[in-house]
Amino acid sequence: MILRHSPAAARMADIAPFHVMELMARAQALEAAGRDIVHMEVGEPDFPTPEPVCEAARAFIATGRVRYTHALGLPALREAVAAFYELRHGLRVDPRRIVVTAGASGALLLALALLVGRDDEWLLPDPGYPCNRHFVRLLEGRPVPLPVTAETGFQPTGDQVLAAWGERTRALMVASPANPTGTMLDRERLADLWRAVRARGGILVADEIYQGLTYGATAATALALSDDVFVINSFSKYFNMTGWRLGWLVAPEGCVRDVEKLAQNLFISPSAPAQHGALAAFQPTTLALLEERREEFRRRRDVLLPGLRNLGFRVPAEPEGAFYVYADIADLAADSFEFAGRLIESAGVAATPGLDFGINAPGRHMRFAYTVGTERLAEGLERIGRLLRA
Amino acid sequence: MILRHSPAAARMADIAPFHVMELMARAQALEAAGRDIVHMEVGEPDFPTPEPVCEAARAFIATGRVRYTHALGLPALREAVAAFYELRHGLRVDPRRIVVTAGASGALLLALALLVGRDDEWLLPDPGYPCNRHFVRLLEGRPVPLPVTAETGFQPTGDQVLAAWGERTRALMVASPANPTGTMLDRERLADLWRAVRARGGILVADEIYQGLTYGATAATALALSDDVFVINSFSKYFNMTGWRLGWLVAPEGCVRDVEKLAQNLFISPSAPAQHGALAAFQPTTLALLEERREEFRRRRDVLLPGLRNLGFRVPAEPEGAFYVYADIADLAADSFEFAGRLIESAGVAATPGLDFGINAPGRHMRFAYTVGTERLAEGLERIGRLLRA
Numbered sequence A, B: 001m002i003l004r005h006s007p008a009a010a011r012m013a014d015i016a017p018f019h020v021m022e023l024m025a026r027a028q029a030l031e032a033a034g035r036d037i038v039h040m041e042v043g044e045p046d047f048p049t050p051e052p053v054c055e056a057a058r059a060f061i062a063t064g065r066v067r068y069t070h071a072l073g074l075p076a077l078r079e080a081v082a083a084f085y086e087l088r089h090g091l092r093v094d095p096r097r098i099v100v101t102a103g104a105s106g107a108l109l110l111a112l113a114l115l116v117g118r119d120d121e122w123l124l125p126d127p128g129y130p131c132n133r134h135f136v137r138l139l140e141g142r143p144v145p146l147p148v149t150a151e152t153g154f155q156p157t158g159d160q161v162l163a164a165w166g167e168r169t170r171a172l173m174v175a176s177p178a179n180p181t182g183t184m185l186d187r188e189r190l191a192d193l194w195r196a197v198r199a200r201g202g203i204l205v206a207d208e209i210y211q212g213l214t215y216g217a218t219a220a221t222a223l224a225l226s227d228d229v230f231v232i233n234s235f236s237k238y239f240n241m242t243g244w245r246l247g248w249l250v251a252p253e254g255c256v257r258d259v260e261k262l263a264q265n266l267f268i269s270p271s272a273p274a275q276h277g278a279l280a281a282f283q284p285t286t287l288a289l290l291e292e293r294r295e296e297f298r299r300r301r302d303v304l305l306p307g308l309r310n311l312g313f314r315v316p317a318e319p320e321g322a323f324y325v326y327a328d329i330a331d332l333a334a335d336s337f338e339f340a341g342r343l344i345e346s347a348g349v350a351a352t353p354g355l356d357f358g359i360n361a362p363g364r365h366m367r368f369a370y371t372v373g374t375e376r377l378a379e380g381l382e383r384i385g386r387l388l389r390a
Helices: A010-014 A019-032 A050-062 A075-090 A103-115 A129-140 A158-164 A186-197 A253-266 A270-279 A284-310 A336-347 A374-388 B009-015 B017-030 B051-062 B075-089 B103-115 B130-140 B158-164 B189-198 B253-266 B274-276 B284-311 B335-345 B375-387
Strands: A098-101 A119-125 A142-145 A168-177 A205-207 A230-233 A247-250 A324-328 A364-369 B100-101 B122-126 B141-148 B169-175 B202-205 B228-235 B247-250 B324-328 B365-369
Touching: A010 A129, A019 A336, A050 A270, A050 A284, A050 B051, A050 B274, A075 A098, A075 A270, A098 A103, A098 A253, A103 A129, A103 A205, A103 A230, A103 A247, A103 A253, A119 A129, A129 A142, A129 B253, A142 A158, A158 A186, A158 B075, A168 A186, A253 B130, A270 B051, A270 B274, A284 A324, A284 A374, A284 B202, A336 A364, B009 B130, B017 B335, B051 B274, B051 B284, B075 B100, B075 B274, B100 B103, B100 B253, B103 B130, B103 B202, B103 B228, B103 B247, B103 B253, B122 B130, B130 B141, B141 B158, B158 B189, B169 B189, B189 B202, B284 B324, B284 B375, B335 B365, B335 B375
Parallel strands: A119 A142, A119 A168, A168 A205, A205 A230, B122 B141, B122 B169, B169 B202, B202 B228
Antiparallel strands: A098 A247, A230 A247, A324 A364, B100 B247, B228 B247, B324 B365
């Protein structure tokens, strides 16, 4: 028997697939058929998890005592994250405000489960990380795209937020460094946004999962603004721990008890092996390795960015962080979705069309990730060049 | 500065803490002060994760390639789960219907995110697993407690479901074996419930996370009823993998694409080390070990259940699965919350008051878990006896 009617709730009509995953599947199918594909679609560092992290996790697993932990995470790990804020930002954050989560995804769910009321409107920069709007919708809120352009570095401004704020608006989310653009908010721009949000009595949630991966100025953290902002972070990107599913949330002190109730009910606890591994993520030897890898990402950006520009892609806002270049293809093709299809099928290059990142001119943008080495990037550029000349 | 108003969404007023976790924290505090505590509160097997699982995870981690997996889980693991249904239930389940998740919690979130529309009512047996009603509320649905009593083995009946079904009712959740009662639904009773749900055009979600841990008849799976039911399962309990955070969902074929969209957006993927470990969970040597442990659980039940009855606790519905005894304390104390406090403070025995499991006579019930060895259970019984005689 087959269900006569789809049992799906109304929200499902608004939940889009994560298209880059479809593209990855297509790339894998082509590879299985013997084709060589240059991967510029993957939002995942290609480096292995640092050895000290693997070793710590393996030693923990060898005990066999892989049990639930405290719902908010291992106390020692919460303290280690706090110490990292002091080391990198000179900032004291109370470890009790740090909640260890199942990836940044888990942190987003906890923060938004706490904050999104039904029909509340949330301002989300567009282009932006596609899952954010789906989390808001999941919780019966209304994601409202805030179109951002190259003129403001693909980041919103305080004036724009004030102008967009409506009667039902409740919060602004920002990301710095941002996906898909790699652009950042410096301390002054963050403060400008916070002033605007505060003037409206709203909430600011800052996605800082790409912090650490910056190639100019160090990224400012929204935690420096106030103890009242919500910050999402992750072990996936800078720490090269994607598959472990570990992240963290920094919440205002007065909200931690509510976050704990949610964490107990929705997750019980984050992965114990991942947490024990992550205890080794802040060791000086690990951090030294991660800094070498950051330099490698910088070298890759410095191959890919001029390479794309030479081919006729426009990249008007300099990407300063993460591992993405968000390129305007208007001079080269009419539609990025169609172009992405030609790229993978004819040129063997996988890159993500703008479609995944919102409704703000997705057809004229592509995201290229530099999560492969410089030789592969050069090969990819070469292939794109041949396709464009054909 | 402190937030002037709590930013919490309205739903937070309905999200209760998981009280057993508070109790565990109190037990730990007493232990830190030198007290010996007999733990009968913990819903977590005390056995270490089976060695083959640990070994497989460690070998995987040693490669360093701990990357995102497919959002629905490793294909080999989905096939292994399908083969397990064939082995244990003689049932063919298409591996494409099996979705590997971040614990049963992740499976619950995916199923309910798909199915719970705003203001939809969901019938949930009371007493029952407390998080279920919070998941429904999270998604802006309305959990409706369906009171169940010892007369029907603390499980609902088809007639009861038909009588309780209202205009906005959309689904029934059941659990077999159930937490906190350890009672089960045999195939006929499951079929009776499915007929009732189908007669109303509703949805059936079956929580089967304690399957494998049964001490009489093997538990029936709701998957045998129809390809249209939703089944939640877990590696935590039978497989002794709590801290790994791994479970699975079996969904109707026509819903898998929607579940995949949700999984991509809400989780990206389940833990890679946990999945690679779990590949070894179905090996004959692992299963043989788990069967020995099941026998040990049976021995424990056969100490605890008569022991409690001898002390004057009433247990009218025989617990046949999981690792809980849900005891009526009416002959011994006026209120289970107060009694639980006296038990831990005066007798050094931690057990969970009914409060966690709903609003159906929680004050006259306690849950005792047999997740410690028989000697400790005997010691706990001895201490409870002394307290009752004092």
